Amino acid sequence: MSQNLDVDAKPSIEKEESMFVQKKMIADHFDRLANAKESGKKVVYTFVPGNLTELMLSFDTLPVLPEINALQAGMRKMSGEYIAEAERHGHSEDVCTYVKCDIGMMLKGNIGPTGQKIPDPDLLLLSYTGCFTFLKWFELLRDRYPNCPVAMLHVPYQGEGEYTPEMVKYVVEQLKREIIPKFEKVTGTSFNEGALKELLANSALAENDLVWVLEAAKNPVSPIDSYFGGVYYIGPIFTSFRGTPGAVAYYKQLRKEVEARVEAGEGPITPDGPMGEQKFRIVVEGPPNWTSFREFWKMFYDEGAVVVASTYTKVGGVYERGFRHDPEKPLETLAEYCLGCYTNLNLPDRVGMIANYVKEYNADGFLMNSVKSCNSFSSGQLVMLREVEKRTGRAGAFIETDLVDPRYFSASNVKNRLESYFQMLAQKRAAAQAEVMA
Amino acid sequence: MKCTIGIDLGSTTTKAVVLDMQENVLGRGITNSRSNYDVACDVARTEALLDARFNLFRSGIVGFQQIVGDVDAFTEALRQGFRLQQHLETLRELESTCGHLAGILFTGQELEKVKALYDGVFGAMVIEAEQLFAIDAKRRSDFFRDIAGSSYMKLVDLAAADAGLSFERLLGVYDKAILLVEAHVFKVDLTKVLGLSLRRALDSAGVAQEAHAEFFDVVHHVATVDLDLVVTVGTGYGRARLPFPKEWIRSEILCHGLGAHATFPNTRTVLDIGGQDTKAIQVDGDGIVTSFQMNDRCAAGCGRYLGYIADEMNLGLHELGPLAQTSTSTVKINSTCTVFAGAELRDRLAAGQKREDILAGLHRAIILRAMSLLARSGGIDNEFTFTGGVANNAAAVDALRKLVEENYGEITLNISPSSIYTGAHGAAIFAVREALHPTVLDRVSDKTNEAVLAGGTL
Amino acid sequence: MELEQINALSMEELLTKCEAVCLDFNFTTVREWKAENPGQKAMGFLPTYVPRELIHAAGMLPVGVLGADDSLEIVRGDACFQSYICHLPRSVVELGMTGRLDCIDGMLFPSTCDVIRNLSGIWKMQFPDKLSLYFDAPQNFDMDIGGKFYRVVLDEIWAHMLKLNGSTATNDDLLASIALYNLNRRLCAEVYDMRAARPWVATASEVYILMRAGMLLPVEQHNVYLARYLELAEAETKAGNRREMDNARVVISGSFCEQPPLALVRTLERAGCYVVEDDYMMITRWLGCGVPVEGDALHNLVQSYMDYKGESAAKFVPDGCKKGTELIGRIGSTNAEGVLFSAPSFCDPALLDQPMLQEALDRVGISHTAFKYSENTGQLQPIRERAGTFADTIKLWGEA
CATH class of the missing domain: 3.40.50.11890 (Rossmann fold)
Structure with a gap:
């Protein structure tokens, strides 16, 4: 966004x-x-x-x-x-x-x-x-x-x-x-119902391409970062442009770029250039921190961690389950769209979605970025964490930041937790490999 | 001899553990982290290597038991003597630094007054030090900053008013001076200082002159033996500041898990309460971390909280636990917010509640926070190890024992007397593994390697 | 307790009994009720408003789960919530996970805020064998739009209640329950009126205890307690036992969900405040006491909800109404001299509302002050000082 x-x-x-x-x-x-x-x-x-x-x-x-x-x-x-x-x-x-x-x-x-x-x-x-x-x-x-x-x-x-x-x-x-x-x-x-219908038809086209782009992260080398890059990708469709020809064109262009990276077996482009080896595939729940967005992202790509799926990229609409704006029922479709947004889902549903991401995107682990500002997201995340762990058998990480309060982003704290988490994943993986070798 | 070292740069203290290549502990060292992690790291390493030498000394004199009686007590006497020498040297440095700063901050007659005052104060501090480091003396703290700070404050407070000087300004001199002194790593002539200390210990133990030579041989050996640090692994909050290759830096989570596993192999859950954070760690049968949780952004209930309380009550940190244990009726405390610690305490004292009862309540409150974190990490269902500085606090341990039983039933609770070193110990084991199966050594440039190993031998 | 026994209680006995009920977090009253009514179930609810009539008419005991005052050590609750979430859900989870709520067969979570909303999901995951329902009251107050939706919501809850208790209750049973709760709300209103008129007779802490006990007691009993209290308070006045003091008359605003510890209410009294109006336990007033008791009971509940003019931070103030007007109206009708904004820490609705309400008060020159609390606040001294200073200021102005 x-x-x-x-x-x-x-x-x-x-x-x-x-x-x-x-x-x-x-x-x-x-x-x-x-x-x-x-x-x-x-x-x-x-x-x-x-x-x-x-x-x-x-x-x-x-x-x-x-x-x-x-x-x-x-x-x-x-x-x-x-x-x-x-x-x-x-x-x-x-x-x-x-x-x-x-x-x-x-x-x-x-x-x-x-x-x-x-x-x-x-x-x-x-x-x-x-x-x-x-x-x-x-x-x-x-x-x-x-x-x-x-x-x-x-x-x-x-x-x-x-x-x-x-x-x-x-x-x-x-x-x-x-x-x-x-x-x-x-x-x-x-x-003007006719004008509305026309816009809705455009929305569905853009939505198709967005879903394709986000699901491209299922590739063994993910061509996108679905969180730090993802927030850019959802920009037009979550804000003032959904339904416009401009948005349709944007998503076509984006899809083309991602397709090219998939074909070349390339990873996402980070602020420091193309991402190197992808060591960890992570699912992220919760909004990003905006005041230290780049620094936060860097903590991931420096460690070889790529986000393959995130819930935040669904706050302005959950499309992967098949919903598309439908020009044939203009008001109903708007209602269904609103009802289906991520933060309008109950906690068990959110848990199911994250657990599915871990499986479908073959993730090594998941992170809860617990944001102080947003009780809708954050309240209950610790219970969700335990539930996702139970369902996936993967240990989750937990950090605390805020949306836009710079007083509430402690880089050293976040980095410490993330590093510890990635090292734990590496240690587990090494132990599992040793076992296989033996 | 080849050995490795693990260094745990915590927010309050920095710890180091030296291992031989069979993962046996050779020595341990600790210092306050101060404002400069590099120095803290150096000091802790030096202390651990020294400790290793004292331990070697102890092994070397095992055969002399009939001469000195208790070998451990004799070794301890040697340590005390050594610490006194170190302390006196640092004190001299402090005196000259204070004098220098005073020369900048004061002029004319006032400066003369300060000089006269310092002559008296530092003279008294030397005498106090001799008493503090007497063979069987007990100290509130072993850190120079704490010992020197409290006697400086006391002595200057007494003398300043008489001399018509501002106590606050003189305190300011100290605050600046101590930072400078702490940033200075002292080079020690080991053979000489150990020799001095040995003489003191031998005299004090009444050992006959003709037996002395054998002891000096041992001291000479331990002072000169080459402790070859092949790998150093850093961990702890300040680990990112270490000039090590990335592979030589491990998170404190992994290190605490492994360290606890090394000490108590059946450990499945580790609780570490450090100065600034609390960690609950689950490990498998090989000491590999399976999940962990750290305290959230709010650091209420960490070790530092006890520090505030100790300051507020004008007690030493390690006096809190014993006092709390004398409580007969625990006061219920709901908030362990560090911001309100002082106010809460004063309120309760004003309401007539007893210090020990309040303290018992505070210890329980801290452990309650830790219990929540344990629950977040998956709870306890097998052998459980408590580490970190707070594990040295008997009242905290009592509270933990009670709460673990209330919440999880009968569980084996392990606490090692050297629990504060758990993270450094784990790091040192990683270092041994790295030394035996190097993943980086060949990739590390000689320059980095040299930098890492600098100071490796005394 | 038998109803005749309640009518024989002295003032002291009545208050002791009610306080014991409020602060009993093993829910003995609920367990006793279930023992006396074998096979019947109990349904818990959180603040602010749920239609208790539906629970009652299905033969169940509605139980307000308002947290645990300051009397519970929280371990599991803190494991579920970050430090920046309010305290209420922690103690509710603690109550649940320590088995104290075993006697409660289902829970209703009203749409008070995102924290309570998400608690409904936590409940579903932690207690999968218990009924857990989210009660989404409409924020549209047009009978044809929000009203129609609300009817669907109530139909569903009613069906759940009947099913949970295996009840065959009818519209008439529901009307009878409405009548009982109308009476309850009327008696509560009388107590509030008495407090507004003579706060030295019906004191803040007594009223608080009395109302909070009502969240746990069967409504039939609570009605008798309320009537007995009114009777005893009159007698106390006549006997000259309670005298007016030179206190400031204040309104409490912001405490509609997480309840303050009883000690806090007593602290305000000691600080020289007469609490003449509050928003503790708003359910005691919501809908008013005139819900029709004829015709379609559910329709009556819908209509009354749509028509009710009471406000809370959890309820949208539609266009045409001005935020703060309702509060100013209550200040006027209770003859209050100032407002104590008393919100739980991290309570989004109350704290986001506060600046709007404060501005509205500033515009008409009503003085106010603010403090935050949590249900287990141990630090009452700063609150006492703030409230005391505020009361003193008001009294000085009053004399000027």
């Missing part, structure tokens, strides 16, 4: 063509946002999980994703200052740092990652999907923008491990009777 916009990136870094394509998509989007008032386009703030991008685009509105702004601020080392600003305004040190980073950024003028001011919202589309904090977040934003309406979409949680037709119906009813009317009112245009 990241578009790393730091143009100051080291020139030595090898970049794939798709990265430039993505960068341009984002830059153009921020230009459109900066010109929104002149162009008369309406601006809608919303969240990544359960984002209704096709609906937003069908009304010709411009999406803004505060989570993405926060993670960008983290990558640009601005988040510490923003969080401090929010805490000065009475926010507790205990709560989600995405929220505080976002509030702090607004208090300091709401300047986005490109240096342009992000326009005020015309509508707050509160897709309350898989994260309770979203609800508070947009209540807080409504306090800041008292004249901006909130369109609240309550997406029920898959508490019993599945979504029911009644849940779909509830979401569809909200779309029809709450969300769409609010869009119509804000934009002054009527709902």
